[in-house]
Amino acid sequence: MAKRLTLLLVLCLALPATAFAATVKVRVEGKTRTLFGPTEVTVTAATPLDALEQASLAGELYYHVTTASFGRYVDQVGRYGGDASSGWVFKVDDASPPVGADKVQLSDGDRVLWYYATFGPTGGPPTLRVQPAAKKGCYTATAYDDNGKAATLARVTWHVGSKRSSDALGGASFCPGKHRGLLVRATATGAVRSNAVK
Numbered sequence: 395m396a397k398r399l400t401l402l403l404v405l406c407l408a409l410p411a412t413a414f415a416a417t418v419k420v421r422v423e424g425k426t427r428t429l430f431g432p433t434e435v436t437v438t439a440a441t442p443l444d445a446l447e448q449a450s451l452a453g454e455l456y457y458h459v460t461t462a463s464f465g466r467y468v469d470q471v472g473r474y475g476g477d478a479s480s481g482w483v484f485k486v487d488d489a490s491p492p493v494g495a496d497k498v499q500l501s502d503g504d505r506v507l508w509y510y511a512t513f514g515p516t517g518g519p520p521t522l523r524v525q526p527a528a529k530k531g532c533y534t535a536t537a538y539d540d541n542g543k544a545a546t547l548a549r550v551t552w553h554v555g556s557k558r559s560s561d562a563l564g565g566a567s568f569c570p571g572k573h574r575g576l577l578v579r580a581t582a583t584g585a586v587r588s589n590a591v592k
């Protein structure tokens with residue numbers, strides 16, 4: 395009887411780590427380049443920290459976790475660690491959760507973004523998201539602040555494959571014409587580069 399109870403207890407303790415795992419997308423944007431999943435890779439993960447672990451496994455990506463006063467803290471991904479007000483932060487569905495990366499329960503369909511950023515008095519840099527526009531063959535770029543509030547940037551630079559394609563007014567949709575499967579991305583001064591879309 396005691397043995398059965400112990401087994402039950404062990405099972406209960408082990409369960410939460412896997413029971414709440416969700417199917418999510420993950421991307422990692424470094425200081426100077428994308429480190430993992432420009433098109434956002436689908437992984438199974440319970441928390442944003444877990445999603446980073448899955449990205450690390452799939453992409454042989456180095457990261458390091460330390461324990462700080464608030465709990466578990468990612469102090470390095472790839473080559474760069476944090477320094478003063480710069481370092482690694484994450485968003486879930488374009489908004490920055492106000493707690494550590496092991497404290498957020500992910501749900502199916504969530505998009506996790508880890509990125510290197512420098513924070514100032516008004517918060518971190520906006521992150522860019524590219525989506526297909528209503529008009530076929532066209533794309534839009536939206537900037538999101540730390541609260542996940544969408545904003546239109548004054549200017550956006552569009553990239554098709556490795557080529558810088560054009561500068562455009564933020565908010566205007568971009569219609570590159572035939573681009574033979576090359577990926578479309580957006581960048582903007584002071585913003586974290588966007589995901590890539592076919």
Ligand code: B12
Pocket residue numbers: 462463464465466467468469475476477478479480481482483484485490491492493494495511513
């Ligand atoms: C500077 C700072 C940052 C910098 C750290 C740069 C660096 N040097 O490495 C950056 C911008 C990278 C950052 C990131 C994040 N931060 Co911060 N950060 C702060 C701030 C303003 C000061 C911390 C500090 O320097 N303390 C002084 C030193 C001497 O003490 P320390 O314990 O050694 O400080 C270290 C830890 O605090 C650690 N750290 C920083 N943020 C966080 C967040 C968590 C959850 C943990 C465990 C550790 C940690 O970095 C510090 C330097 O090494 C505090 C607010 C405050 N006034 O305390 C918020 C604060 C600690 N951060 C917070 C949060 C939520 C985050 C993020 C989770 C945000 C996100 N969604 O990504 C991320 C961490 C993600 C990750 N990497 O795991 C919250 C924590 C709330 C909580 N109860 O969990 C705070 C309290 C701000 C707030 N009021 O919301 N942060």
